[in-house]
Amino acid sequence: MNRQSIDQLFAVAGRELTTVARTRAFLALAAGFGAIVGVLGWTGEAVGYVPLVLDLLTPVEVLVPALALAVGYRAILGDRERGELDVLRTYPVSRPTYVLGVYLGRASALVVAVAVPLVAVAALVPLFGGVGTTVIASHGAADSPVLYLRFVVLSAAFALVLAATATAISAAATTTRTGLVLAVALGLALVIGLDAGIVAGLAGGVVPDEALGAALSLSPNSAFRGLVLSTVVGGVESSAPVSSAAGVVGLLAWLAGSLAIATLTVWSES
Numbered sequence: 668m669n670r671q672s673i674d675q676l677f678a679v680a681g682r683e684l685t686t687v688a689r690t691r692a693f694l695a696l697a698a699g700f701g702a703i704v705g706v707l708g709w710t711g712e713a714v715g716y717v718p719l720v721l722d723l724l725t726p727v728e729v730l731v732p733a734l735a736l737a738v739g740y741r742a743i744l745g746d747r748e749r750g751e752l753d754v755l756r757t758y759p760v761s762r763p764t765y766v767l768g769v770y771l772g773r774a775s776a777l778v779v780a781v782a783v784p785l786v787a788v789a790a791l792v793p794l795f796g797g798v799g800t801t802v803i804a805s806h807g808a809a810d811s812p813v814l815y816l817r818f819v820v821l822s823a824a825f826a827l828v829l830a831a832t833a834t835a836i837s838a839a840a841t842t843t844r845t846g847l848v849l850a851v852a853l854g855l856a857l858v859i860g861l862d863a864g865i866v867a868g869l870a871g872g873v874v875p876d877e878a879l880g881a882a883l884s885l886s887p888n889s890a891f892r893g894l895v896l897s898t899v900v901g902g903v904e905s906s907a908p909v910s911s912a913a914g915v916v917g918l919l920a921w922l923a924g925s926l927a928i929a930t931l932t933v934w935s936e937s
Contacts, residue, residue: 671814675760676768682774687738693776696734701784703730708788714795716815720899723785727822728888729878731781732829732857739833740850742778743933744840752934766838766929772804776828781826785819818899825891828918829857832887861886884917886909891918 687693702815707726713719743766746752755765832853840846865882883889894914 679768680772687776694821697780704784708791715810717810720818735829736850743837744846770834778823828922835925835928838933890914
């Protein structure tokens with residue numbers, strides 16, 4: 668990538684970041700996510716960082732996909748409907764540069780919206796008595812802020828992957844209705860459908876027991892969950908079905924595949 672492409676990349680990313688930061692809907696969604704995380708942390712009375720992770724794991728799995736798709740499904744679609752894509756095609760801006768710029772801008776805003784509340788809620792642990800619970804002691808697991816930081820980093824990585832899927836939807840959709848339908852369908856698939864399909868395959872003998880870990884890594888939510896269980900919760904849930912390596916590969920595949928789809932569908936070369 669030459670200097671001109673890098674300048675174009677950051678120009679597009681800066682435009683997207685500014686647009687998102689000024690959008691009331693995004694600010695409301697980010698505030699809602701932060702409020703839910705705060706309420707869950709407070710009502711759970713987490714007296715350790717690992718218990719706090721266990722309280723937040725499922726909500727993060729559900730809320731981050733919803734937030735990512737809501738923020739990103741119109742990123743490129745909006746430019747298409749306003750005719751800005753036709754204008755951009757008259758400039759020497761490549762498809763990868765444009766798509767990556769849109770992705771970086773939207774993903775940056777999403778990561779901030781996810782990570783900041785998760786970091787802030789960690790302050791509740793010392794408020795409720797600090798580290799050292801009977802649950803952690805009984806499983807022989809260490810508990811420390813480092814473990815919680817891993818959870819925040821993994822949540823941010825999860826958000827980056829889902830921002831890429833939203834970008835792909837935005838590039839492929841031709842109308843707002845199509846984009847909304849695709850976003851809702853993908854959201855349901857991520858939260859319910861993929862895991863349910865794997866469970867059904869396991870029950871029906873289509874997915875062998877020994878292939879369960881690999882199958883679960885095909886779902887971003889399951890891959891994220893497996894990484895948290897294996898690298899953060901550890902001693903509390905030592906038998907995570909998805910290995911760390913499989914989880915990383917699964918998330919990277921979704922990230923790269925989504926951006927590739929967005930690049931191929933954003934506009935034709937002709």
